[in-house]
Amino acid sequence: MKSFIDAYSAVNLMFLLKGLWITVEVSVISIVLSYILGGILGFVRYMRVKYLSAIVGFVIDLIRNLPLLLIFFFVYFGLPNLGLRIEILPSSVLALTVFESAMLAEIIRGGIESIPKGQMEGARANGLTYWEAMRYIILPQAQVRMIPALVSQFISLIKDTSLATIIMLPELMYHAQIIYGQNTNYIIPMFVALAVMYFVVCYALSLLSRYLEKRTRIQ
Template identity: 40%
Template sequence: MTADMLIPDRPVPRPRARRTSPTAFMYDAPGPRGRRRIVIGSIISAAAILALVVLMLIQFGANGQLAAERWTPFTDVRIWGYLLVGLGGTLQAAAIVAVLGSVLGLLLALGRVSNRRWLRTICRVYTEVARTLPALLLIYLMMFGLPQLGLNLPTLWKLVVPLTISNAAVFAEVVRAGILSLPRGQTEAALSLGLRPWQVQSRVVLPQALRNVSPALVTQFVSLMKDTSLGYVVAFTELLYRGQVLASYLHLLIPTYVAVTVIYLAVNGALTGVAALLQQRLDRKRAGSAR
């Protein structure tokens, strides 16, 4: 009997699974040199932005734009109330476009992944064309083209319809990316259980896809908020239009647009924070499932 036969069998230890970052599938984590370059680049960028702000303040001061009397009107609550009415119009238009664009984008995304070739072709052509055309051009078509055909839409819809056409294509691509990111085995498993294709999409695929792309959808809503500033073209009462009217009335161009900028930063910053929270929540779930 050999010595090897006297040694009892031991379970072979398995190598521990390497924990990866939840976003490791998107890009490789930078090494020490890469992190150092990122820090240096961030410092240089912050210094350049700070220097630009300082130069702007110096120029404003040299031209009398920082004088107290030019900013005193913005201590009046009525001025901010006037601008907030415009913000209400911006949120109204953005909400309508978000709902209509999301529904149309969802249908386009489902058409893009359909088994029917003719449907995929139609949805693809629409998506590519709508993403190529500028939203401002579509607004001009609503203003000058449709009235010649005897169709004159209300002011709100002259802004909403063009933005819906443009943003639906973007929403469609975001949702389609979420659908394609899911493992194909889930669809096959659901079909093998006897679910119909529409049941697979509505009960299995879409809930996961929409949850995965929810941060991107919120980010797109931030971009949509900025697109509503084109409402000044059709004289729709939104934030930028109210800012233009107020600047003409007070003859205070820079202070007025600074106030408008502050409002945009507050609203879009809040939405960006929501997107960041959603992304962190998804990252925690992915990290928990990877353990």
């Protein structure tokens, strides 16, 4: 019991919270970026543009089928070969964005495709242009359907930030490892703290998604 009290000293908790802050920061930036990029890529796939969609689809498939750890290595070790120094934090964001936007692209494409063709035809028949129909009829419906899948992908992204310890991103997992590496009595308290902190962040997000789902359904 004593090890728990010692382990959660103010200094250690501050250090963990600093790590949590990096985790949240990296997650939020990557979520926003990968939602935008994933949306564009998903749309390109949906549009079935000649050649382009096929190429984009193939690249997406390549990325989706690789372990995220490899993507971290390719970005952090590979990109600077082009002549730009890229620090740990932006590398992590970039790697997560590349990986997750490939995952999101598939979700978004599937979401748009799940709206029956009749919706578009009906809207066009009522005088809307293709883009108006997309904007006001198809996308809002697709968005509602996609919420659960999108949010569970965002939760995966938050959890995946822990893999960035491999390139020394000073996030929550890494900070916990530093604490228990210096005093191995703190191993269990640190694992408890890790589980609680990750759970709180991820669960909060899934509660938010449930709330959103309910609200959009009522509308």
